[in-house]
Amino acid sequence: MTTSASPAPFAGESAAKVFEERIAPIFQSPAPSSCTRCHLATVDIKQYILPSANDTFLALREQGLIDLDKPENSKILALINRGADDPKAAGLISAKRQRAEYEAFAVWIKACAADPALRGAPKPEKAPALATKPVEVVRHARKDRMLESFETNIWSLRFRCMNCHTEGTPQNDKLVKEHGARVAWFRKAGPEATMDYLLASKLIDLDKPEKSLLLTKPLNEVKHGGGVKVVVGDQGYKAIRAWAEDVASIKKGRYTKAADLPPKDQAPKQFGTEAWFRLNNTPAAWNGKLLQVDVYAWDAKSGAWEKDPIATSDRVCGDNGWQHTVTLLAAPGSDRAKLWAKGKPSLPAGKYLVKAFVDSANKAQKDWTARIGAGEFVGEAEFQGRWAEGYGSMTTVDAGGIKK
Numbered sequence: 001m002t003t004s005a006s007p008a009p010f011a012g013e014s015a016a017k018v019f020e021e022r023i024a025p026i027f028q029s030p031a032p033s034s035c036t037r038c039h040l041a042t043v044d045i046k047q048y049i050l051p052s053a054n055d056t057f058l059a060l061r062e063q064g065l066i067d068l069d070k071p072e073n074s075k076i077l078a079l080i081n082r083g084a085d086d087p088k089a090a091g092l093i094s095a096k097r098q099r100a101e102y103e104a105f106a107v108w109i110k111a112c113a114a115d116p117a118l119r120g121a122p123k124p125e126k127a128p129a130l131a132t133k134p135v136e137v138v139r140h141a142r143k144d145r146m147l148e149s150f151e152t153n154i155w156s157l158r159f160r161c162m163n164c165h166t167e168g169t170p171q172n173d174k175l176v177k178e179h180g181a182r183v184a185w186f187r188k189a190g191p192e193a194t195m196d197y198l199l200a201s202k203l204i205d206l207d208k209p210e211k212s213l214l215l216t217k218p219l220n221e222v223k224h225g226g227g228v229k230v231v232v233g234d235q236g237y238k239a240i241r242a243w244a245e246d247v248a249s250i251k252k253g254r255y256t257k258a259a260d261l262p263p264k265d266q267a268p269k270q271f272g273t274e275a276w277f278r279l280n281n282t283p284a285a286w287n288g289k290l291l292q293v294d295v296y297a298w299d300a301k302s303g304a305w306e307k308d309p310i311a312t313s314d315r316v317c318g319d320n321g322w323q324h325t326v327t328l329l330a331a332p333g334s335d336r337a338k339l340w341a342k343g344k345p346s347l348p349a350g351k352y353l354v355k356a357f358v359d360s361a362n363k364a365q366k367d368w369t370a371r372i373g374a375g376e377f378v379g380e381a382e383f384q385g386r387w388a389e390g391y392g393s394m395t396t397v398d399a400g401g402i403k404k
Contacts, residue, residue, distance in 0.1 A: 015111040015118055019053035022104035027051070045080060045101055047131040054121075055128035057112055062127040068119055071109040080105060136258040141250045147192055149246065153239040154198075155191040156270035159325045160236055161218075164226050175225070199247070206251050209244040233364025234290055235314045235327070241368060268308065268329040269337045271345035275387045276394030277313060278323035279356070283399065290359040291317040292372045295326065295385070298351040305353050314372070317358070323394060347387040355380045356402050379404045 027049040048065070050056045060066045065076040080102045112118045132138070139145065163169040167184040175183045185203065187193035198204060198214070205212040215237065216222040218229035230236035246262060249255055277293065292314035296305045308329070315324040328345045330337035357376040364370050379402035385395045 015057070015108060015115045016053045018104075018108045018111045019056065023049060023053070023056070023108050024051075026101060026104060047133075048076060048079075050128055050130065052128075054118075057118055058121065058124055059128040059130045061121075062123065063130070066109055066112065068113045071113045072106065074105075074109050076105055077102060077109070133256060134258050136261060137255045140255065140261050146247075146250075147195055149243060150195045151191045152267070152270050153243040155194065156272040156327055157236050157239060158186050159272045159274050160229055161186065161226070179225075204244050204247055206248045209248040210241060212240075212244045214244055215240050231290065231316055231365070233359075233366075233368045233370065234316075235292070235312070237368060269332050269341075271328040271330070271340045273326055273328055273345055273347075274389040275326050275347065276323060276391055277311075277326050277354075278321060278394045278396045279317075279354075279399040279402075280321055280396055281399050282317055282320055282322055285360070286317040286322070286358050286378075286399075287319055289317055289362070290314060290364055290372070291322050292357040292359075292376070293322075293326075294355045294357070296353040296355070297347075298353070309355075310352075311347065322399075346389075347385060349386050350384070351382065352385040353380055353382050354397060354402070356399075377404070378402065 027046050029046075048056075048060065050059060057066070060076055061068075065074060065079075067074045080098070158166060163171045164175060165183055166172055166186040167188040172184050182201070185194065185197055185201065187197055203212060203214040209215075213222060215230075217224045218226075218236070218240075219232070220228045230240070242262070249260075255261055277295070279291075279293070282291075293312065294309035295311040296308075297310040298304075299306050308331070310330075311326040311328050313324045313326045315322060326347075328340060328347065330340060356378050357372045358378045359365075359372055359376050363376075364372060381397060381401040381403065383395070383397045383401075386393070387395055
């Protein structure tokens, strides 16, 4: 139900009286405001209210949030109304509370517009400051932005979890009976439902993100029935920790200016798959080391390998072999990314190039933000990829053919 319906009739009350009766209680209330429909944290309608009615008016007017000629078109009303018709926002805050906030501001702004003293109030030498944060910080906390980050960093890793935590799979159904519903944190409804579940759970430690169960369980630092699924510094660890750190910083209000925000991620979109890739007969020197593979597709039109990898994966190398599921990569907004976002991401059979990187110096373990790159490159090899899904149908390459 939209909150843009006409507010309660304006009966000529003074702007100060309307503020005292309808706006001040919002400022004083400990309850979350309508902003929580669209934002994870860092923004609240209370940040647009000051203790003084006049100061609030001047601050909003100077920021262009009040339209005295057409009060119903005021930007502050559009901000409050945002997300009102989005069914996905249901439950985050009651429609009744959002409507009450909208109507309170609508009546107050109309009263301000009818007050000659307020309409003609001169611009102050120093306008009262609102408690709002920079627009970059506010936008960073938007839930749609967070969901996009979640899809890239966490949802794309779901196949690493071997279905143990995917709601509705036979293995998960068995584990739920043994350990309870908490093990079904990859929700059947998709990435948004999964993110919402995690944000409401105790799997993220807002004070010490690196100690979040979302990390310590797959590390097996806290006993994990599935054993070790990530190691410090690998792609899975980097993705989970970066997302958990960001959530904690937003929730705790640690971002106060644009410079506090993490660097804008220019990385490609990631799409998890159930396609396995294996390197046979790996050298003994690789044993126990983090091994990353980047896969490149052949561009028949240009007669060359594509510039950027189309798939990647990493895992600690075992004795004489390495294997893992691959994550597909596509430039944001590209036709490939759009195609994979709509359907089931997959690679066609054909000619590919694998580049292998071995972290012999354990630099990723020493610094989880370190990137595996040219210094760890050990060689490459062409191969024919089948990319059939399932552990028993993995594409295999003999590591003996990987040469610099």
